[in-house]
Amino acid sequence: MTAEGTVAPLRVVIAGAGRFGELHLRAWQEAAAEVVGVVDVDPARAEQVASRWGVGRHGASLADVLERTPADAVVVASDEGSHSSLADGAIARGCDVFVEKPFALSTQAAERTAAAAAAGGREVVVGQISRFAQPYRYLRSALQDGLLGTLWATRLRRDFSRAWFADFGDRVHPVWESCIHDIDLAVFLHGEPATKVYASESGAAGDAAPSVISAIVTFASGATSTIESAWTVPARGPQSLAGLLALDGSIDGEVQVIGSAGTARQRLIGDALTVWTDELSLAPDLSLWPEEDGRVGGALRSEVAYAASVFRRERANTLMPLEQAVWGVAIAEAIVESARLGRPITL
Structure with missing residues (x-):
């Protein structure tokens, strides 16, 4: 005070x-x-x-x-x-x-x-900004409210522009750059640690680092998650990273939740806002950091406001518990190791 x-x-x-x-x-x-x-x-x-x-x-x-x-x-x-x-x-x-x-x-x-x-x-x-984007928060609420029944499986895919791989895709293993978003979403939706990971990878877009990654993650309850990432979208893909931080190129992603009573799916491009002109093709993702009335908006604004309230001790860190962040790192590390060894990794 x-x-x-x-x-x-x-x-x-x-x-x-x-x-x-x-x-x-x-x-x-x-x-x-x-x-x-x-x-x-x-x-x-x-x-x-x-x-x-x-x-x-x-x-x-x-x-x-x-x-x-x-x-x-x-x-x-x-x-x-x-x-x-x-x-x-x-x-x-x-x-x-x-x-x-x-x-x-x-x-x-x-x-x-x-x-x-x-x-x-x-x-x-x-x-992990996706936790603060409204479509994914809705998916978790649908699970928690019982709308989809018991969670059986999730499928998560995120593909990046091939040009980005040449620019920065090999700065670290792409699991830490691209898959980590969907690993965290899987943890967010399943709400439990993983017990086994089986992954494979290839250098389709270049040999500097793996550019195509596929993994099957088994969680403690037995529910599974399929996580895929490929840095292979060609140059004519629509620009999708929009708002206050915009980059030429595409992020084409999809999340599907499969439960005993129903399914739900979120797509980044297939069902997105699209803008086509003679000069460009846009499918802007306005969930992340759009400018709203002259201010940073979207998920980034929500994420920062949440962290600030946690740091002021106004609320507990329940939306991004540190334990779950550790679970996500463990899954990512196991994906890298499984793909390297060519066998499942038990956590």
């Missing part, structure tokens, strides 16, 4: 000043947080973003910025390989953490971060 009895704004440091980090900065400012620092491995980029948004502190080291700037929370929006070290460093300095997907690149690292957060009384919210 401030001297006047009002609640002090949440003080946030953004770690990662790329396109998505800057979008996060805007979303957190619009959520009434005070962004007090910007960190990036490129100090010039950190300075540029900080200057553009009126943030006083910036630098290349999260530890240095936190040493000089009191903060309540750190938003980790950097490259995948740095998520764990930045999250652990923020927790060690008494901060809550919002960490973009993937939570970690190994189960061991995920469990270490979760244990540190529990020991220090810190909250960690993982940025």
Whole structure:
């Protein structure tokens, strides 16, 4: 509380000043947080973003910025390989953490971060944005309300533009870049840990990293989930990533839920808004981060508002429990291992 009895704004440091980090900065400012620092491995980029948004502190080291700037929370929006070290460093300095997907690149690292957060009384919210998009929240509610009966199986597919694979698809194993969304949706819908994973992969789009991945995941109840991802959509696919962060290219995805009393399905492109002109073809996904009345909207706005309320201790972290984030990392790691060894992995 401030001297006047009002609640002090949440003080946030953004770690990662790329396109998505800057979008996060805007979303957190619009959520009434005070962004007090910007960190990036490129100090010039950190300075540029900080200057553009009126943030006083910036630098290349999260530890240095936190040493000089009191903060309540750190938003980790950097490259995948740095998520764990930045999250652990923020927790060690008494901060809550919002960490973009993937939570970690190994189960061991995920469990270490979760244990540190529990020991220090810190909250960690993982940025699995699909949980905050209304179609998927509806699917989970339909299951919880009994509309579809007992959950028997889920099928999840997400295909990316082939050009994106050449640009960044091999930055990490694509399981951590693309499949992690659908792995988390499977955990979100099934609500339990997996017991077995069997996966295969191929380098159809190039040999730098696997570009086609298929996995069958068995959950504790015996229900199954089929998870597929391919970075193979050709150049003439419609542009689908729209809103305040738009990229040329396509994400063509589908989720199907199969229950004892019914089924439900969500498609990203087949049933989407479409715009065709002589110059372009659009199927804009407006669920993620559209601009609404001059503000960041959609799932990103909901996700940031949720994390801020968790960090203010206004609500418990029930929508993205850290335990489930660890389950997702374990499944992703098992998919990589199963495809490498050519046999099922028991969890």
